[in-house]
Amino acid sequence: ETGVTQSPTHLIKTRGQQVTLRCSSQSGHNTVSWYQQALGQGPQFIFQYYREEENGRGNFPPRFSGLQFPNYSSELNVNALELDDSALYLCASKRDRGQNEQFFGPGTRLTVL
């Protein structure tokens, strides 16, 4: 069984640019969530996708957007990057949208200069 994978591993961007992060969910999982983990803090929920539709969102501005594809992989897009967007972005997948265990990927480290 293949676990959750994310790409790229590291990314450096400048302020104002746009970035796309990618996530492949674990086999059999149809729900993907994205989290932002700033240095020294716990992960914070960005949003969740279930069967290609967003079904929950945390306290993040609209310039954070996402997609889920028919194979349940997902993208996180961030427009107009700010310095504070520098963080580890974690993707997690689970079986269905209920209160099931989430499995996390290794994350993408984004640095905004």
Next chain:
Amino acid sequence: AQSVTQPDIHITVSEGASLELRCNYSYGATPYLFWYVQSPGQGLQLLLKYFSGDTLVQGIKGFEAEFKRSQSSFNLRKPSVHWSDAAEYFCAVFAGSARQLTFGSGTQLTVLP
């Protein structure tokens, strides 16, 4: 709104000593609680979870946690710490309309030889 508090930012123990990491939660309904571990530059690995039933739950790597509703706590314990346990530990609760995880700010564990 739900929240998780981990009062200890950093704990140092000697190898072979016992360990207890504290976690307090605030949530209006029956909580689903988790402990995750994160090694440097890595994603999150689930140590154990509490959904219902026995309030003492066993996890991987010799960890256990006890759910105490009266104290709104879910403390993590290990009787004898190994050097490989050095990492950051996060307590989390399932909450919100999307059943997303709300994390505490984490406890950094250092193990002395």
